[in-house]
Amino acid sequence: MHAALIGQLTIDGLLVGGVYALSALGLNVIFGVMRIVNLAHGEFVIGAALLAAVLFERWHANLFVVLPLAFVLAFGLGALIQRAFLRRLPEDLASAETTSLLMTFGLSYFFVGAWLAFFSGNFRSVPYLTGAWTIGPFSIAQARLVAFVASGIIAVLLAMLLRYTALGRSIRATSQNLQGALACGVDVERVRTLSFALGTAIAAASGCLLILIFTVNPETGANVTLASFAVIALGGLGNYAGTLVGAAVIGLAVSFTGYFATAQVAQAAPYVLFILVLLVRPAGILGKSGA
Amino acid sequence: MLSVRDLNVSYGDFKALHGVSLEVDEGETVVIVGANGAGKTTTMKSIAGILHVRSGEIQLCGERIERKSPREIVERGLVLVPEGRHLFAEMTVQENLLVGGQAVRSRRNLRANTAAMEERFPILGQRRSQAAGTLSGGEQQMLAVARALMSEPRIILMDEPSIGLSPLLTARIFAMVREINGMGITVVLVEQNVVQSLELATRAYVIAEGRVVLQGGAAEIRGHADVKRAYLGEV
Numbered sequence: 319m320h321a322a323l324i325g326q327l328t329i330d331g332l333l334v335g336g337v338y339a340l341s342a343l344g345l346n347v348i349f350g351v352m353r354i355v356n357l358a359h360g361e362f363v364i365g366a367a368l369l370a371a372v373l374f375e376r377w378h379a380n381l382f383v384v385l386p387l388a389f390v391l392a393f394g395l396g397a398l399i400q401r402a403f404l405r406r407l408p409e410d411l412a413s414a415e416t417t418s419l420l421m422t423f424g425l426s427y428f429f430v431g432a433w434l435a436f437f438s439g440n441f442r443s444v445p446y447l448t449g450a451w452t453i454g455p456f457s458i459a460q461a462r463l464v465a466f467v468a469s470g471i472i473a474v475l476l477a478m479l480l481r482y483t484a485l486g487r488s489i490r491a492t493s494q495n496l497q498g499a500l501a502c503g504v505d506v507e508r509v510r511t512l513s514f515a516l517g518t519a520i521a522a523a524s525g526c527l528l529i530l531i532f533t534v535n536p537e538t539g540a541n542v543t544l545a546s547f548a549v550i551a552l553g554g555l556g557n558y559a560g561t562l563v564g565a566a567v568i569g570l571a572v573s574f575t576g577y578f579a580t581a582q583v584a585q586a587a588p589y590v591l592f593i594l595v596l597l598v599r600p601a602g603i604l605g606k607s608g609a
Numbered sequence: 610m611l612s613v614r615d616l617n618v619s620y621g622d623f624k625a626l627h628g629v630s631l632e633v634d635e636g637e638t639v640v641i642v643g644a645n646g647a648g649k650t651t652t653m654k655s656i657a658g659i660l661h662v663r664s665g666e667i668q669l670c671g672e673r674i675e676r677k678s679p680r681e682i683v684e685r686g687l688v689l690v691p692e693g694r695h696l697f698a699e700m701t702v703q704e705n706l707l708v709g710g711q712a713v714r715s716r717r718n719l720r721a722n723t724a725a726m727e728e729r730f731p732i733l734g735q736r737r738s739q740a741a742g743t744l745s746g747g748e749q750q751m752l753a754v755a756r757a758l759m760s761e762p763r764i765i766l767m768d769e770p771s772i773g774l775s776p777l778l779t780a781r782i783f784a785m786v787r788e789i790n791g792m793g794i795t796v797v798l799v800e801q802n803v804v805q806s807l808e809l810a811t812r813a814y815v816i817a818e819g820r821v822v823l824q825g826g827a828a829e830i831r832g833h834a835d836v837k838r839a840y841l842g843e844v
Binding site for chain 1: 678679683690694695698708709712756757760
């Protein structure tokens with residue numbers, strides 16, 4: 319029985335971890351290319367989640383309609399923000415990282431306000447898939463499984479884009495060596511815009527999946543941002559494979575502490591891990607940093 | 610072909626170049642020598658559009674390029690092999706070549722050019738799927754040059770290609786520079802190996818403290834007393 323319980327908590331944890339992984343991948347693409355720590359990331363996740371909830375309430379809109387819609391809208395919004403704000407930041411100054419941090423911090427507050435105005439402060443969820451499948455002693459929540467599989471598909475598509483397309487090569491080249499990319503004539507400005515747009519769109523996609531599992535309101539964004547950072551800190555900044563490991567660890571931590579302690583402790587778990595990792599292994603569990 | 614006039618470049622308050630002027634004719638190999646910190650790399654990066662030029666004029670085949678982006682300059686046929694190579698260390702050898710060939714002018718010949726590079730540098734063909742960061746120093750330098758050639762340049766700027774390499778490898782790099790020039794590509798070379806580079810150059814410039822202090826035919830520079838004293842260890 320004890321083994322069955324541990325198995326169940328592991329399944330729950332890993333399934334949620336898939337969605338964390340997707341959100342963190344979006345953040346990592348942006349950091350890799352732009353060296354910008356995007357503090358407004360969670361707001362994009364939550365914005366899409368709330369949009370999905372409202373469309374479901376009003377029209378029972380299907381996830382497979384909402385997700386592509388949110389993806390496209392967020393892509394456009396991300397491109398716009400990069401062009402209008404982030405691109406104007408001074409590039410050569412030592413203060414550039416601080417400036418970008420302050421700017422995304424400001425954007426984060428702006429979007430919390432905007433979502434409050436659009437969606438009100440109510441907590442929402444999407445009771446779209448509420449059933450569960452039973453396999454032996456385990457119960458697998460449909461919503462979690464669908465969210466996990468969809469996250470996996472999107473992550474694989476992202477990996478293929480990065481590996482097999484000219485744009486993907488340009489994104490990786492710019493992440494790995496900016497001077498080299500400039501010398502090769504890579505259109506770095508275009509790569510930056512598309513990376514920020516892509517990262518934002520992935521955040522939105524993860525929001526549409528997250529709301530299948532959790533209840534959120536406009537002020538939940540900060541939690542998501544921090545959880546995504548915790549995932550990245552565990553996996554190593556700029557390290558895509560590490561992100562998956564980090565997400566699994568965070569998912570398991572939340573699932574186990576939620577059962578053995580309380581929901582409040584579970585909410586704190588990612589940040590405790592985040593701090594521990596920064597103290598003990600600042601380059602991440604896999605010990606490799608792209609920064 | 611390349612004409613630099615009265616170039617001034619600063620890093621913050623530090624003025625790195627004080628009115629540098631250079632002329633490079635089509636088909637030449639021009640070498641730039643000078644001590645560390647003299648402004649050689651700054652000159653190269655400014656021409657390639659990577660550094661902001663405060664004032665002065667850079668013309669490529671009669672067209673002003675000092676306000677163009679690095680990408681626009683690569684599109685016009687000028688490419689830089691940067692000091693320290695700046696490869697994409699975690700990408701494969703082949704991927705590095707593909708990124709090098711993304712200019713519009715070279716994009717449709719991507720496949721053919723990759724094959725040509727693998728033929729010219731067989732070691733790159735053998736290591737096609739290996740991460741660039743795992744190559745030896747000499748192999749990395751070859752890859753950096755091959756990556757630049759992928760853009761089908763008319764003029765190639767090479768910044769210290771022999772730095773950190775053994776004498777044997779350095780000799781191979783210089784043979785490669787000769788070959789590239791033989792392909793009809795104009796070469797501008799920044800080098801620490803003054804003797805060897807003057808042997809393959811048509812003309813040379815000596816830069817000190819951000820200024821051109823000496824210029825002329827390679828043989829003439831080779832025979833100049835100041836150069837002998839400062840760079841060749843002769844009295």
